[in-house]
Every structure is written in C-alpha cells, then in structure tokens.
Amino acid sequence: YFNDDYQGIPKGGYTKLVENMLKHDKITVELDTDFFAKKDEYLQKFDRVVYTGPIDEFFDYKLGELEYRSLRFETEEKDVGNYQGNAVINYTDAETPYTRVIEHKHFEFGKGDPDKTIITREYPADWHKGDEPYYPVNNDRNNDLYAQYKEMADKEDAKVIFGGRLGQYKYYNMDQVIAAALEAVN
Known part of the structure; x- marks a missing residue:
C-alpha cells in the first residue's frame, strides 16, 4: 500500500504550503x-479558476454520475499521553473496520494535554449524491466516463484548471497531489 522509506508533513503544514503557492497580488x-x-x-x-471538486458536478452531471467513496469519522479522547507514537x-x-487512525497531537500544532490525546478513526463509507466525496472509484466504467468529462474540461480553454483527486x-497520495499542485502553479 505504501512503501516509501520516509514520509512527513511540510514544516508549517499543508495550509502554509498552499498559502505560499497563492501569494500573489492577482x-x-x-x-x-x-x-x-x-x-x-x-x-x-476571473481569467482562471482552480476547481478541485467533482468534475462531473462541474458539468452538471451531463454525461452521468461518476462513483466516489466517502468516509465516516469517529473522534475520541484517550486517557494516555501517546496512543500510537505518530500522526497516522x-x-x-x-479484519480492521477502519482504514486509518489519526493522532492529532503528533501534527506540528497539536501539543495539548500531556496525559491525554485525541484520535480519529477513519471508516470507509458508501457515497451518495450530496455526501462528501473523498476518493474516485477507478474502474473501467468510471474511467471511461471520466475520459469523456476530461474532453469537455479540455475545451474550457485553460480557463478552468481541474485539480486534485476529484477534479x-x-x-x-499527498506527495503526488502536492507535486501536481506545484506543477500547476508553475
């Protein structure tokens, strides 16, 4: 699933990184x-719009709906100073019903109580129109439909930059999405 030797979060977090990408008077x-x-x-x-929402929604689902996966979150406070030793x-x-556990104090700004910690379990959830979409469902049907939406997007004359997992x-993975965002900024 994930075989990189190292992983990390940019100093200042992703918000700071994005703020730096957007520092410009215009x-x-x-x-x-x-x-x-x-x-x-x-x-x-605007001369250009960056759109990171669902591409099918941008085009009012004219060709049909793409499928997505959603998530459900459960957050709890634990009476331990350190639950898992790292952020994610x-x-x-x-056998495990959730896909990840996030321990918030291990992020740059998450110090908090030394004797307690906050964790969030992330569970997969079916997506229905109106729910928050998180991930594409990349199968033949959806990839073919996306290719048709991509053709429509290409006709937007670079007015709209479609980005991220949904666009x-x-x-x-986060390193890939940041690389794609930096490329788009350039």
Whole structure:
C-alpha cells in the first residue's frame, strides 16, 4: 500500500504550503463559498479558476454520475499521553473496520494535554449524491466516463484548471497531489 522509506508533513503544514503557492497580488481566494451558487459569475469575472471538486458536478452531471467513496469519522479522547507514537497509521487488513487512525497531537500544532490525546478513526463509507466525496472509484466504467468529462474540461480553454483527486478523478497520495499542485502553479 505504501512503501516509501520516509514520509512527513511540510514544516508549517499543508495550509502554509498552499498559502505560499497563492501569494500573489492577482490571486483571489474565497473560502466558505458555494462555488455553484456563483459559478457563472466566477467564470466571467476571473481569467482562471482552480476547481478541485467533482468534475462531473462541474458539468452538471451531463454525461452521468461518476462513483466516489466517502468516509465516516469517529473522534475520541484517550486517557494516555501517546496512543500510537505518530500522526497516522493506515490499516489495510480485511479484519480492521477502519482504514486509518489519526493522532492529532503528533501534527506540528497539536501539543495539548500531556496525559491525554485525541484520535480519529477513519471508516470507509458508501457515497451518495450530496455526501462528501473523498476518493474516485477507478474502474473501467468510471474511467471511461471520466475520459469523456476530461474532453469537455479540455475545451474550457485553460480557463478552468481541474485539480486534485476529484477534479482529475485520480487517486493521489499527498506527495503526488502536492507535486501536481506545484506543477500547476508553475
């Protein structure tokens, strides 16, 4: 599943890395905004738009819906100073019902109580339209449908940059998605 010799998080976290990519006088960032409520306005107002949501949703599902996997999270406080020794452990065996455990204090800004810790278990969940999509389901049917959406995206005249797992309908590890984002910025 994951065979890299080393893994880590950028100093300052991913937020700082993205902030640095977006440092420019001409870049406008809007948070907590429903893109689709203002889609036409954004496409008219800006020379270029970076879209990281589901590509099929961008095109109003004209060719049909792609399939996604979703996630469910359970967070709990533990009465131990250190639950697992690092930020994330992935579980890929069939017997474990969750796919990873995140221990928040091991991230750069997660110090907290030395005698307690907060963990989050991540469980796979079926996706239904309206749920938060996290991962593409890359099988023949979906990959063929994505290829048709990609053709539509290519006709956007570079006005819209489709990025990330949902915009490119591709599974990315974090190092891959950061590399793709840096390439897009360049």
